[in-house]
Amino acid sequence: MTRQELIHLIRTKRSFLCVGLDSDITKIPQHLLDCEDPVFEFNRQIIDATLPYTVAYKPNLAFYESRGLKGWQSLERTMDYLADKRTEVFTIADAKRGDIGNTSEQYAKAFLEGMNFDSVTVAPYMGEDSVSPFLKVQNKWIILLALTSNKGAFDFQLNQVTAADGTPLGLLFEHVLRTSAKWGNTDNMMYVVGATQAEKLTEVRAIVPDHFLLIPGVGAQGGSLQEVARYGMNQDCGILVNSSRNIIFAGSGTDFAQAAKQAAKETRDEMDILLKARGI
Amino acid sequence: MTRQELIHLIRTKRSFLCVGLDSDITKIPQHLLDCEDPVFEFNRQIIDATLPYTVAYKPNLAFYESRGLKGWQSLERTMDYLADKRTEVFTIADAKRGDIGNTSEQYAKAFLEGMNFDSVTVAPYMGEDSVSPFLKVQNKWIILLALTSNKGAFDFQLNQVTAADGTPLGLLFEHVLRTSAKWGNTDNMMYVVGATQAEKLTEVRAIVPDHFLLIPGVGAQGGSLQEVARYGMNQDCGILVNSSRNIIFAGSGTDFAQAAKQAAKETRDEMDILLKARGI
Numbered sequence: 080m081t082r083q084e085l086i087h088l089i090r091t092k093r094s095f096l097c098v099g100l101d102s103d104i105t106k107i108p109q110h111l112l113d114c115e116d117p118v119f120e121f122n123r124q125i126i127d128a129t130l131p132y133t134v135a136y137k138p139n140l141a142f143y144e145s146r147g148l149k150g151w152q153s154l155e156r157t158m159d160y161l162a163d164k165r166t167e168v169f170t171i172a173d174a175k176r177g178d179i180g181n182t183s184e185q186y187a188k189a190f191l192e193g194m195n196f197d198s199v200t201v202a203p204y205m206g207e208d209s210v211s212p213f214l215k216v217q218n219k220w221i222i223l224l225a226l227t228s229n230k231g232a233f234d235f236q237l238n239q240v241t242a243a244d245g246t247p248l249g250l251l252f253e254h255v256l257r258t259s260a261k262w263g264n265t266d267n268m269m270y271v272v273g274a275t276q277a278e279k280l281t282e283v284r285a286i287v288p289d290h291f292l293l294i295p296g297v298g299a300q301g302g303s304l305q306e307v308a309r310y311g312m313n314q315d316c317g318i319l320v321n322s323s324r325n326i327i328f329a330g331s332g333t334d335f336a337q338a339a340k341q342a343a344k345e346t347r348d349e350m351d352i353l354l355k356a357r358g359i
Numbered sequence: 360m361t362r363q364e365l366i367h368l369i370r371t372k373r374s375f376l377c378v379g380l381d382s383d384i385t386k387i388p389q390h391l392l393d394c395e396d397p398v399f400e401f402n403r404q405i406i407d408a409t410l411p412y413t414v415a416y417k418p419n420l421a422f423y424e425s426r427g428l429k430g431w432q433s434l435e436r437t438m439d440y441l442a443d444k445r446t447e448v449f450t451i452a453d454a455k456r457g458d459i460g461n462t463s464e465q466y467a468k469a470f471l472e473g474m475n476f477d478s479v480t481v482a483p484y485m486g487e488d489s490v491s492p493f494l495k496v497q498n499k500w501i502i503l504l505a506l507t508s509n510k511g512a513f514d515f516q517l518n519q520v521t522a523a524d525g526t527p528l529g530l531l532f533e534h535v536l537r538t539s540a541k542w543g544n545t546d547n548m549m550y551v552v553g554a555t556q557a558e559k560l561t562e563v564r565a566i567v568p569d570h571f572l573l574i575p576g577v578g579a580q581g582g583s584l585q586e587v588a589r590y591g592m593n594q595d596c597g598i599l600v601n602s603s604r605n606i607i608f609a610g611s612g613t614d615f616a617q618a619a620k621q622a623a624k625e626t627r628d629e630m631d632i633l634l635k636a637r638g639i
Binding site for chain 2 (some may be wrong): 245316
């Protein structure tokens with residue numbers, strides 16, 4: 080999906096909601112456990128219920144890998160199910176990969192080609208040659224970790240960094256933004272910036288005014304949608320706000336899909352207001 | 360496997376060789392492609408041939424994930440095959456994972472429990488709570504990225520960092536070592552330090568004298584075994600040196616396993632000399 084197509088989706092659906100498919104088999108409704116593939120069945124019903132209000136789905140790979148072969152199968156089935164909805168929704172493999180060049184090439188193949196995700200999340204620690212293989216795949220995106228929503232973000236991401244000659248380079252996450260923005264462009268790179276540090280979005284926007292940002296941490300982790308929109312939105316909207324548990328586990332009975340639909344619709348309605356306030 | 364058991368293996372086999380199972384299906388011998396699971400068959404023969412000279416096997420997850428379900432199956436079969444050899448060899452899931460706490464828990468489950476690897480490689484960018492879930496699994500290890508062997512290591516890992524109050528914290532990889540060493544101990548944490556910057560091992564050893572180090576980059580990437588041993592070895596040996604392509608693709612015909620055996624044996628013989636020189 081191109082940037083223009085994504086912006087069109089946001090304008091049409093009046094939403095910048097990304098639904099995180101953290102489909103933990105221990106948390107899905109009991110009655111699904113009799114299905115041949117309970118996690119796929121859960122995802123299918125969640126997708127059917129929330130698609131009108133959702134611009135992106137983001138399966139969190141860990142919840143699939145932890146179930147081995149069966150989990151991988153649930154993920155492949157979910158992507159197959161989304162295959163004929165590719166113009167209706169953006170897809171994100173939340174994999175946080177990153178390795179030396181020939182290895183990153185294989186990860187790019189796994190997610191952007193094999194499973195045909197629109198994008199994959201990537202960790203920046205290993206630098207340019209760990210990221211660039213993902214950028215070689217046409218019409219696909221990487222979403223690079225910049226400032227994450229967890230407590231551990233304070234361990235390294237907020238350290239001041241300087242070059243070998245003493246030149247100040249800002250905080251580590253700012254240096255990551257500034258450096259990596261040269262590796263790709265606004266048509267193939269986004270950044271992860273956590274909602275739990277919404278005021279930092281001002282600094283992020285000073286460095287990457289035009290890039291899309293994927294923003295986790297609203298809801299269960301404590302971030303606020305209004306604050307994220309205030310500090311993070313640009314003229315194209317420019318943000319995808321992720322919600323996982325608040326949507327997919329809104330209900331836990333046989334009406335779980337209806338509850339997810341309601342939660343997604345309420346979020347969309349809030350987002351519509353925030354979009355209108357920006358003239359979008 | 361415990362630290363003492365690993366040290367015992369090194370002393371007995373006279374080797375600190377880790378064989379990287381980067382088993383790229385496009386590079387394995389042609390005649391294996393007729394097997395039901397060519398990559399597993401390749402791994403099985405490589406393991407049989409090299410086990411006497413090898414203290415660790417390290418499947419590189421990317422080469423399995425890039426083949427989807429089939430790749431995941433080859434990996435599971437390889438780990439099943441190693442199940443009755445668990446006292447003879449240490450296993451490393453080279454996955455470079457790392458995410459918020461509840462997600463890292465799932466990755467820990469996938470690799471340390473589900474597939475029963477002894478260890479998993481983890482990226483440090485997201486800080487303590489992304490790493491600590493792996494450390495909760497008894498008798499297992501994480502191997503944290505510190506200084507990698509690729510060109511991109513220069514992008515961030517070698518930046519000078521300072522605390523918010525201006526206190527100098529050294530280079531980023533040194534700060535990662537110093538900070539993370541408090542999260543675990545020498546019985547459950549190792550570090551990745553690339554051989555391509557062998558002289559940096561002196562600085563690494565000043566910070567973590569007793570931790571095991573996993574050292575990639577000898578051979579194909581240009582690092583030297585002698586230099587790595589000189590700067591990185593400690594009184595327990597304390598290093599695992601990875602070799603992938605130089606061993607597993609030493610031959611490309613029907614005699615590939617024999618060629619791998621010869622390459623592993625030659626490396627072991629060199630390592631034996633280096634161990635003896637250290638009185639191990």
